[in-house]
Amino acid sequence: MYKIKTYNQISVKGLEKFSREKYEVGSDIAHPDAILLRSHKLHGDPLPESVLAVARAGAGVNNVPVEELSQKGIVVFNTPGANANAVKELVLAGLLLGSRGILRGVGYLSTLHDMTDAAELHKLLEDQKKNFAGNELYGKTLGIIGLGAIGSLVADMALALGMKVVGFDPALSIEAAWRLSSQVQKAENMYALLARCDYVSLHVPALPVTKHMINAEALNQAKKGMVLLNFARETIVDPNAIVEALNQGKLKNYVCDFPEPVFYGREDVLALPHIGASTAEAEENCAIMGADQLIEYLENGNIKNS
Ligand code: MLT
Numbered sequence: 001m002y003k004i005k006t007y008n009q010i011s012v013k014g015l016e017k018f019s020r021e022k023y024e025v026g027s028d029i030a031h032p033d034a035i036l037l038r039s040h041k042l043h044g045d046p047l048p049e050s051v052l053a054v055a056r057a058g059a060g061v062n063n064v065p066v067e068e069l070s071q072k073g074i075v076v077f078n079t080p081g082a083n084a085n086a087v088k089e090l091v092l093a094g095l096l097l098g099s100r101g102i103l104r105g106v107g108y109l110s111t112l113h114d115m116t117d118a119a120e121l122h123k124l125l126e127d128q129k130k131n132f133a134g135n136e137l138y139g140k141t142l143g144i145i146g147l148g149a150i151g152s153l154v155a156d157m158a159l160a161l162g163m164k165v166v167g168f169d170p171a172l173s174i175e176a177a178w179r180l181s182s183q184v185q186k187a188e189n190m191y192a193l194l195a196r197c198d199y200v201s202l203h204v205p206a207l208p209v210t211k212h213m214i215n216a217e218a219l220n221q222a223k224k225g226m227v228l229l230n231f232a233r234e235t236i237v238d239p240n241a242i243v244e245a246l247n248q249g250k251l252k253n254y255v256c257d258f259p260e261p262v263f264y265g266r267e268d269v270l271a272l273p274h275i276g277a278s279t280a281e282a283e284e285n286c287a288i289m290g291a292d293q294l295i296e297y298l299e300n301g302n303i304k305n306s
Pocket of ligand 1 (some may be wrong): 038039057058059060061083114276277278
């Protein structure tokens, strides 16, 4: 009997992959053969000697001490691409939120809830509407830094919206290169991309080499009035440099999928509570892929990170 320790937020569809005859699955298993987790931070957790593999139901593995586990011979899996569509769709929302007066408009209307006279309301809105004007995405240039599973889907979506797309990825995989439309222009470096884009979306993992890659020096190169989207990881940007760039008008808006205290109260920052991968479909896909990876490894010794 194999034992699998799970943490909360693992979709039932993933758990159903483990047959009752062969697997014991639960959150309170003392000596598991493997761990299946989503966002739980494994750093600092005393890991039972029995663990052979850890599967992270998601793309990023920054909540797992990968190097430490690898040194002990414990295999670490992630689920590349399994939630890419969910993130892509939220990037679309981010592009719209960053370019149209949606939130300000909704916020304004919510202050008028006791205004019942339709004619008066109409007149007021005629005056106020100019405050909520925005820009269209069509014809604008989107820069994508990181052209992996998510970045390449974002590229396709932006092309379908009539945007021009410029990409930069120093570690472009052959698979991603095949997937990418020929209409995605390649920038020679990140600075060249920042200089020519109206919108820039970040899709690189949290690694020592990507920490604060969007810093003051990078933002100095940015096209004035750019909208920056970060649905990847908060460590990629230097938050103080973002504040400075917003204050100087270099950045028009920063749209991100993380709360960051330094941005609280700012109208030009739209922060979400890390919900890029939070769709029923993505949660199922990730849990199923993670469960399959563990089953394949435990039963057949195969390492299949897809
Ligand atoms: C990811 O890295 O794919 C996301 O952080 C997934 C999640 O929200 O669990």
